[in-house]
Amino acid sequence: MLKKRLIPCLDVKNGRVVKGINFVNLTDAGNPVEQAKIYNDAGADEICFLDIAASVENKETIIDVIKKTAAEIFIPLTVGGGIKSTDDIRKILLAGADKVSINTSGIYNPDLIKESSKKFGNQCIVVAIDVKKQEDGSWKVYSHGGTKKTNIDVLDWATKVESYGAGELLITSMDRDGTKIGFDNSLLKTISSKVNIPIIASGGAGKLEHFRDAIIKGGCSAVLAASVFHFGELKISDIKEYLVENNIPMRI
Template identity: 50%
Template structure:
């Protein structure tokens, strides 16, 4: 059985790590390089950095931060936000990132997933989906940092992303984001039953049991921000808890 991963998420705006609730009420948290190094030292399996306003503001990704992070951490990390082309993939990977996450640009141009996967390998391509429940019993895909409803069915979009060559799906529930009442288990279980590529669950972590719940229902990794940023949960403690829950994790030395 593959090891389950714990992934701190660092949302970056104007060079600072920030956090909000349901994509609203954004507050300053820390310096991204310093926080990334802290998590690297604290036994995180991977990191994800999202430039949360790059797509909305139609600007390029923060390459200087990518380079600084790569110099200071020793675990894999993913960069997302403002990725619009295969050339953007190349720049971010050359700057030191291990994977690149696409969201809004892939909705506009789905072939970007295929082009990037063919050039750099599927293992470098993460399709990030911001999903929100609708009245039809499913979930809609949102873009522009959760500001715009595309009307696209999130489940169908995840399946299409896999077909085009994405190596992972990061599914973020807008409904549960920052609320700390647990991940959207139905959403993650639905995806895990339909996809063969790894699923990263995002949005809703409030305690250790929430991580256990979503990893047991099919997610391959669990991503969180607030509970780690504000030191409500220590990663080493979380991994010991998950180990006792019989989940395969890379334990801290």
């Protein structure tokens, strides 16, 4: 039976791990290669790097981080942040990443999703969607690291990017990100019941039961979290054991 996945995410800036609370207030939490090794040894099913300061001069920094990480750990590695072209994707994959996550560029240039999934395979292309609930109850997609609102409805966008060839969706609830009050399971369920590719839940992890709920209530294939791991509030092994006790198949 296929297991559900637990994915620690490392937000990387200038080669160091940081994690934002509601996308601001960054706190240094260390060296990404070392952190990735720790997570790998602890039983992480995949690792995700998000390059949050992906300017031109910083791209070489993240490439170096990917190379060092891929030489030491042998589980899937996803890298996102500032990816604008198939050339960017090629460089990241050649450095040793297995998947890339595309966000803003995919919104303004959907051809990037189409071209890259054709070129590198759907399995390589994770489309990340930052979502915020509106006063009228709708869910809108945000770009540029959550700083720019678009008029795109999340469900429209999710079904579109699936048809463009995305292999997976990484759904971040901006309302929940950094709050530790749980994932937005109604958002996740709305999407997972409409698309036929794996959904990764993100934004809001704080307690053990949040992980269970994202899988059972949200219908997700994988759960991603950052801050609860960095500062040792929850251990990967504890979460996995808890999920197994709750009849969720996990790799232990």
